[in-house]
Each structure stands twice: as C-alpha cells, then as structure tokens.
Amino acid sequence: MSKNYFEILRPGINSTFQDLGRFNQHHIGIPMSGAMDKRNYLIGNKLVGNNNNISAIEFAYQGPLLKLQSTKVICAVTGNVNFKILRANSKIEEGECYKTFELNAGDQIDVISTNKSVYGYFFINGGFEIESFWKSFSINTMAQIGPNDGTKFSLNQKLFIKNKESKFHKKRIEYLNSKIEFIRVLRGTNFNYFSEEGTNNFFNKEFTVSKLTDRMGMRIEGPKIENIVETNIKSEGLIKGVIQVPGDGNPIIMLSDYGTVGGYPKIAVVISADHDRLTQLTPGSKIKFKLVELNEAENLYKLYEIETKNILNQIR
C-alpha cells in the first residue's frame, strides 16, 4: 500500500466513493448506485487526466475537510461548490470549480458547501487506492458493499492514494450548472391507476422537494394524486427515475441507490436526459412535470450526450 494518503479531518454529511455504477446485479437486489450527477463526474475525471472508471469522492451539502500527507497530487472539484485550499504555510486560497490545482504535503482542502445544489465531486489524478466490488468502486451504504466496507467516510480515516507521478497541467473549462424548470417524464406503467384529476394535478401543479431525500430516493409533496384502482401492486423491478405513488398520494422518485423492486403504482418515469439536474434539486425546490413521448425522450438524450461530449472535448 502506498504511504500517501488524505487524512479525514471532517468527513462531511454524506461523502462516498462513486463511479459510473455497478451493473447487472439487480437480480440479487443490488441497485446501480454510481455518481448522482454523471456529467459532473465525467468532467472532473477528464480535468485531472483520469479515465471514466477512476472513482471520485462524492459529497452532499457539506463536504469533507482533507489533509494531504507526504506527496503532491493534481486535483479538481466539480459541481457548484464553495471550497478553500489551506496551504501548509497557512495561506488560504479560494477554491475554483472546473479548474485543476495542485496540493502538496500538509495542504488541506476544505469543501465548505454545495451552493444551491446537492452533490459535488472531488477528483485526484490517478485516483484512490481502493478495491472494486463487482467491477465498481461505488459505495452502496444500504447493502454495505463497495470500498470502505460500504460505509460513508468517517473522522480520522485515511484515504490512500495511488502514487502516480505526473506533471501538473493547468486545465479549466467554463461550465454552468443549469437549473431545471420542468422535469420531463414519460407515462409510467400504471398511469391509468390514477384519476383524471390526479394526473391533471401531476402535470399542472407545482411540487416541492421534501427533506426526505437521499441517494435512494426523493420524496415530493404537492396536490394529492388520487388512485382509483389499487394502491399496491405486486412488487416488480425499479430503475432510476421511476416515480411511484404510495397510498398517501405523495410521489417518490427513485434515485441511484433505489430498492430494486417496489410495490407502489408507477405514474411516470423521469427521462434519462434530466437525471443529473433532478438529483441536484435541494429540499424546498419547486418543480413541475412535463409529459413527453418516447421518441422525444430519445432525442433529448442524444442531445444530452452530444452536449456532454462537446464539454469534454473542450478539455485538452
């Protein structure tokens, strides 16, 4: 094991390792997990010169305070994040997202908060010295699998880093995390379980993101969505973006650490192109849903992919 590591002086609220997720384990009850905001994950790895499979530290709201021991390393932060770099000589620098910077022995990075968003990412060139589990470095705290015994970071822990010598290159891009006005959805497989008034409410009224929101799912509150058929269905598979409506009428949107099966009717499914921005909605945010058809959703995802590629191509 390398002797180079970050010491965790403050773990943050929910700091974990994440990558692009864990595939093909649904049948035993393991969800995809992975970075909640995929585009910000890809941008950060490109900035520090990593491939897409090298895991980042994902944090929510308040991030970690990390002290680097015994080497230097190229870093980047993505998202909408307030952070500071505390140099070993006591100099304090204001951190800037989407721009590489170097940390030296004794330096600290203090991720103070995510600004009007939930998730941010910290990357180092070469990545951390961690073991993959079922071909993924993502931590799933519910099933307790992945690096760090499947748990979130804790105080005084050491995060060992791969000793990769590389020359520092200044890289930066301009990137604005756009806000989402409408969450675009497709009809769910139980769309006709709900009354006309219920579905009208769903598409025309405003909803508020509740405090009961985490990596597993997002609860939202708003007008009641009346079920006229059956409030339970026989449990069946779930994916990220599915909106279930339990008996109390308050929808739950499945996010990356979802339970792999669920027994509430599915009113709608968020289109893949809107997943990143959906996950960044803070409790209290107002949202509205907009119905689209499958071919529209497919085209919107193509656009999302092209946009992502264009951003990544700007980084050289």
Place this chain on the structure above:
Amino acid sequence: MIKNITNLGDAAVYCDFGNQIDQETNLNVIKYFKNLKELKIEGITNLTPSYNKLIVSFEPSVTNYEKLKNKIIDLKLHNKENQNSKLIKIPICIDEEFSLDIKRLTKELKMKYDQIYNSFFDKEYYCYMTGFIAGMPFLGDTRENIRLNRLETPRVKVPKGSIGITEQFCNIYTYESPGGWNIIGNTPVKIFDKSNQENPALINPGDRVTFYKISKQEYQKYNE
C-alpha cells in the same frame, strides 16, 4: 409467453407475463431472465425478474427500446428454466424475542400459536425473486389459513434475519431495514454473504426452501 411488452421510461423494456402470480408464470420469467443473461446483449445494464415481470434496463446511448424489444420477441429460448434449482433448509428461532407479531396474529387469524407455526413449517416454499434489499428472497405460497395484510404502519427498523409473512408470501430480511411484513421468527443464517462474490445470495429465484425450528440456545450457538 410474454403477454405484453412496453417501455418503462426511455431506458428499460417492461415485459409483462400476465396477472397470474404462480410458479408457472414465474418460471417463464426466470427462463427469459437466464437466457437474456447468457446472451450478454450489448447495452443491457440490468435484468430484474419479479413474480410476473421482467425489466430489462439499458444504456440509451448504446441501444434503444425498439431494438431491444425486437431482440426479446425474437429470442430463441433454450430449455433451461430451472436446472440449478436447489432445496435449502433454513433454521428459525421463534422465541418471543424474535416473533414480534405472533401475538397479534393469533388474534387476527383467530388461530392458536401452535396452529400458526404448524401451518408455516409444514410447507415447501418456492423463491419467486430476490430483491428490494440485497439478497432478500420473496417466497411463496404460504398456506391460505395464515395469509394476512401488511402492517398498517410499517416498522422503521426490522431486525436482520427476521422472517416475515404477508398475503401468500414469506421473506427473510437480509439486512436491518424498514418493512411492513408480519414478523414470526428469526434465522441466524447469513442469507446474503458479500464475501462470496460469485454467489452472494444463498437463495435464488427458482430455488425451494423449507424452514425448521431451533431453540434459542441453538440460535445463539449457530455462528460460533
């Protein structure tokens, strides 16, 4: 065999095998699941079999709904629905410390304690699916005299190893988790073992399960 195919969002194919919840329907689901799994079709990110549905999720930049739907319809099935099915015997302790709901069940079902457990133990169960939380097996069918609804207010924490019954089903909580099933005992067996990366789930869809009673002393010594 598949009654209806539709899309679930823009990144999954939803295969409906009909409204019946029985072994025959479920064996069809498992057959499709195993055949698709073996083919390793490009772009498929997950297969989620359940009682009577199979959800095939995919990466929409690699493939799309229409293409995958056609592949599923044209699938040539090998007859391998239940080749590796096992019979697994699970010990349960029904000490009052573990059988959280049994008192209420005697009232609700209007049955004696022994009658409930006799009905429960005297049955071979079939595993329809695993999921919700890692390795949790959904077993059925329980005898008709011990079928009842979920708790009206689910527990915030159901202890790990708990055996729950609801409707015609029975399950085992592989982790401490929220849940609304009626708890009648607890097993010391590790149903999901992440250190066994090849085969972490002890019970898999298509397997058969029987339960037998152990004393509290045996329970405590089980993992020594």
